[in-house]
Amino acid sequence: MDAENILKHILVVDDEENMRHMLSVLLTGEGYLVETAVDGMEAVRLLKDKIFDFVLCDIRMPKMDGLAFLKAAESVEHGATVIMMSAFGSVDTALEAMKQGAYDFISKPFKTDEVVLVLKKAEERERLRRENIRLKRKIAELEKKSGFGAMIGKSKAMQEVFTLAEKVAEHPTTVLITGESGTGKELVAAGIHTKSGRVDEPFIAVNCGSVPENLLESEFFGYVRGAFTGADRDKKGLFEEADQGTLFLDEIAELPLSLQVKLLRVLQEQEIRPVGSAQRKKIDVRILAATARDISEEVQQGRFREDLFYRLNVINIQVPPLRNRSEDIPVLCDYFVKKFTKSLNRPDIEGLSHAALQQLLVHAWPGNVRELENVLERAVILTEGPHILPENLPENIQGSRADNVVDFLVGISSIKEGRRMVEERLIRQALEATQGNKSQAAQILEISYPSLLSKIKDYRVSGP
Structure with missing residues (x-):
């Protein structure tokens, strides 16, 4: 409308x-x-x-x-x-x-x-x-690197995400963004809004799992005065607040089936009815949805409506976990360290030591980018010298992919054999951490690419 x-x-x-x-x-x-x-x-x-x-x-x-x-x-x-x-x-x-x-x-x-x-x-x-308020918000978001164009990621996987998001941004198509918790699904949604023709209109994000079930309908569709006890005035719902703009429904799989039916009707008819009102209101809202769950499995289990799934899943953008794009870790580290040295007033910190970066590169990152951000904020607070050291990282990261060296070499008396075993193990760990990317593995190991290829052949190391 x-x-x-x-x-x-x-x-x-x-x-x-x-x-x-x-x-x-x-x-x-x-x-x-x-x-x-x-x-x-x-x-x-x-x-x-x-x-x-x-x-x-x-x-x-x-x-x-x-x-x-x-x-x-x-x-x-x-x-x-x-x-x-x-x-x-x-x-x-x-x-x-x-x-x-x-x-x-x-x-x-x-x-x-x-x-x-x-x-x-x-x-x-x-x-x-x-418009001025929205522009100020947009600038603030860009300064926080939360706009699409400012998202960090040079890996092939993230470049594919950016390319697809750029293509769908200019169209009113409904998009379903999937990926593990902490991968940045909301940033992708905000970026799509920023690149769309709705950039000067509201971008409203709501976590569907954070709103109590008995309040979901009034939160989404609003209510009129007298609709229920405590409704002492008319109140706009999220759909009306986002009119002409974008509504981002995070954790969409958390919606109860009763509200899924009403959401499907809104998507089909582009109109809402506030709680307690007999009148329907036309709205023009672009819906972007996200979930960390396997939503097709939710459909099979009867917890999510199949017709709503197909309505939402016109375009699917899957955000890869951080462990599958380790080449993005150095640039993310650089950004977060600069961010926190500024916000925490630590200009004396120059950056990560090479040893600390190596530990971060081989960590599995179950919490993804959000976990990395928290780890580096903690490190900036604890660091006393000019560089962040391995001991400034959490214990679970200090020991990432590393067994006790003494236990590992028990029974080995030959320096040559011990060196061979350590090298082979380190190469396997580096290849596993980089998903078989030999160039990235060579950087982690601090050896040349030809030297790594030679050792892989000598030690008969296969891919991860």
Whole structure:
């Protein structure tokens, strides 16, 4: 649904019935959804209960005038743009109203097109304000390296992920992102949004497993006042908040079957019905979903609807685990060390020692990139010298793929034989850590590529 066609909700506050009637007719004809209040007190009550885009408020009113209303409205998180009007206007009154938060001021009597013009200007101002907020968020995300173009990965596996994500970004296609926990599925989703035509609209991420089941429907679709105990005002759900933008559903396999049915209907019909409402609302939201589970297995076990799976799995992007792309570890380490030396105010740390990097390269990384990030944050805190050493790493990483050397060489008296056994074992470990990448293995072992090939042949070492 085009954002321009969504009705703007406006509250007209004036003690004169004729003025309220005239403005209601005028603004309804201009495509606004209009409600009225006779004074500031009633207006504040309405702001607490409903969502308005604009408030058109008179200054001179009984009980609570316009300036008092502006002050009282500060305690209500209404988000509306307020425009004041008065037949007793002066420059001082206008300045005072704008100082208290009003966007503009109209003097009575006014021509009808004046009111419309001020509202259109306010709409444009609000659009620019939202765009500015989104751009600031986008810049902040890029600075954190969480945008797609800024994701780190030079391995072939990650380059394939980037290429596919780039291709699907410009289309409204639903994408299912799969991969182990900690691999960066949300970063891929955020990157797709950034590269899409929806970049200036909201990107909203929700972990489906973190929302209590009894609150899922109201969180997703919103609710109207009185829908249930405690619903004292209308509230937008995640789909409506993400209208025109992207909604990222992380851990989609955690959704109960009852909500899977409703999600399928939203995907098919592009409309939602808030809890407690008889009216449906059209929405335009791109859905990106992710899961760490084998969702096809979930379908076979009856825990996930097959029709929803096919609806979501138009394009599947599989993010590889860190252990399958060890060539990305050095660049990731470089980025995280720079990040934490800056955020933790440790400019004295220059980087990782070669020995520490070797330990990181051969670790299995069950927690993937998230685990690596946590390990390096800890290391930056504990390091005392200019370089991060193996002893600054967690114990489980210090001993990665390494058996006790003394036990390993028990019964060996020949230095030549012992050296051969150690070399063969180290080569096997390096090849296993790099998934058979001999060039990367040579770097880990600190020997030349031809020398490694020669030793592999001599020791008859096969692939991992």
